[in-house]
Amino acid sequence: MYEYFQQQLKDKEISHNFRTIKEYHPIDAVSVVYDDREYLMMASNNYLGLTFDSRIQSAAMEAVQKYGTGSGGARLVSGTFPLFTELERAIAKFKHSESALIFNTGYMANVGTISALCDKNSIIFSDALNHASIIDGCRLSKAAIQTYRHCDTEHLTYLLNNVSKDTRKLIVTDGVFSMDGDIAPLDTLYELSREYNALIMVDDAHATGVIGEGHGTSAHFGLDGLVDIQLGTLSKALGSVGGYVAASKVIVDYLVNFSRSFIFSTALSPADIGAALTALNLIETDIDIYERLRDNVAYMARALRIFGIEATDTTPIFPIIIGNNEDVLAVSHSLWESCIIGTAIRPPTVPVGESRIRLTVTAAHTREQIDYVCRYLKQAMSNI
Numbered sequence: 445m446y447e448y449f450q451q452q453l454k455d456k457e458i459s460h461n462f463r464t465i466k467e468y469h470p471i472d473a474v475s476v477v478y479d480d481r482e483y484l485m486m487a488s489n490n491y492l493g494l495t496f497d498s499r500i501q502s503a504a505m506e507a508v509q510k511y512g513t514g515s516g517g518a519r520l521v522s523g524t525f526p527l528f529t530e531l532e533r534a535i536a537k538f539k540h541s542e543s544a545l546i547f548n549t550g551y552m553a554n555v556g557t558i559s560a561l562c563d564k565n566s567i568i569f570s571d572a573l574n575h576a577s578i579i580d581g582c583r584l585s586k587a588a589i590q591t592y593r594h595c596d597t598e599h600l601t602y603l604l605n606n607v608s609k610d611t612r613k614l615i616v617t618d619g620v621f622s623m624d625g626d627i628a629p630l631d632t633l634y635e636l637s638r639e640y641n642a643l644i645m646v647d648d649a650h651a652t653g654v655i656g657e658g659h660g661t662s663a664h665f666g667l668d669g670l671v672d673i674q675l676g677t678l679s680k681a682l683g684s685v686g687g688y689v690a691a692s693k694v695i696v697d698y699l700v701n702f703s704r705s706f707i708f709s710t711a712l713s714p715a716d717i718g719a720a721l722t723a724l725n726l727i728e729t730d731i732d733i734y735e736r737l738r739d740n741v742a743y744m745a746r747a748l749r750i751f752g753i754e755a756t757d758t759t760p761i762f763p764i765i766i767g768n769n770e771d772v773l774a775v776s777h778s779l780w781e782s783c784i785i786g787t788a789i790r791p792p793t794v795p796v797g798e799s800r801i802r803l804t805v806t807a808a809h810t811r812e813q814i815d816y817v818c819r820y821l822k823q824a825m826s827n828i
């Protein structure tokens with residue numbers, strides 16, 4: 445009975461694609477301990493370094509004391525505690541939308557939103573490099589999926605032209621692409637959505653807290669209040685866990701009634717919500733945190749280029765494309781030997797032949813740490 449699974453795992457090992465989970469002991473936003481050695485974390489999405497901010501830690505603890513450790517049920521069944529409503533109002537305001545809804549993860553927000561809004565009579569236009577949770581949402585919806593080449597609005601226009609005007613349509617894109625760090629051309633995508641009568645949805649998982657003064661992709665392009673659905677996560681720059689959708693009241697009411705990942709799952713705990721709410725308030729009131737991130741992004745791009753490694757200062761995601769799995773594992777391993785965590789990203793997360801080290805910098809890294817990483821990355825790459 446187990447032979448099939450064992451064989452599948454063997455195949456993963458042979459193609460240098462076998463994955464395991466390592467246990468680290470976090471000590472602050474950028475350092476972890478493993479086997480009594482301290483490692484520098486260059487692989488998290490904790491962009492603003494907020495996970496150890498004492499104000500957010502206190503908010504989480506206060507929420508637990510006030511409202512308990514668990515929420516006890518799905519919100520439609522057992523109701524909701526006040527922090528939830530407060531967070532949804534804050535997200536709507538932050539995203540310049542009418543309304544907002546919290547999901548348990550960004551993954552569940554994508555799957556639950558796309559599968560609720562689209563059905564077998566809809567067509568979804570999806571960027572070729574969209575996140576797996578968008579792809580899974582598209583599949584679950586049973587809609588026809590038309591994938592356009594990465595950020596290629598001409599290709600998208602061509603596809604839109606071949607579809608009748610009254611078919612229900614959704615254009616969906618990552619705002620900041622998770623494995624490449626580039627930004628979707630949301631201004632043109634938005635124009636196309638109006639011209640062809642399509643809903644437009646942007647996934648701000650890596651954009652919230654990171655671009656548009658922290659407000660995300662719509663703000664970055666001056667599209668405040670225009671994009672139909674802005675989706676994101678509380679788990680990356682906001683340092684908590686959870687997902688959200690910011691949209692019109694109609695869309696949010698619709699999701700409350702039709703989105704299965706919202707309806708059939710127990711609500712997040714008070715600690716998660718308390719932490720996210722305080723993090724969101726901090727981003728709005730303490731612009732220094734965002735500025736520190738932007739400074740570090742610019743500094744890291746410069747430092748990489750000094751070592752002859754190609755880099756742009758668009759976002760905190762630095763894809764160091766190596767090529768094959770064996771080489772990328774060798775680079776990742778030598779970084780590890782230098783006490784740097786730079787995870788090897790391999791297929792199916794990225795296309796075959798584009799395996800990479802995905803380095804991320806946060807507001808909490810120091811310039812010395814960034815210099816150190818760039819120097820040892822250069823060394824690791826020259827050894828393959």
Ligand SMILES: *Cc1c(COP(=O)(O)O)cnc(C)c1O
Pocket residue numbers: 549550551552554575577618622647649650677678679686687
């Ligand atoms: C991480 C990520 C998600 C999923 O968010 P989680 O809260 O981690 O489930 C969704 N979309 C994109 C683009 C992501 O990078």
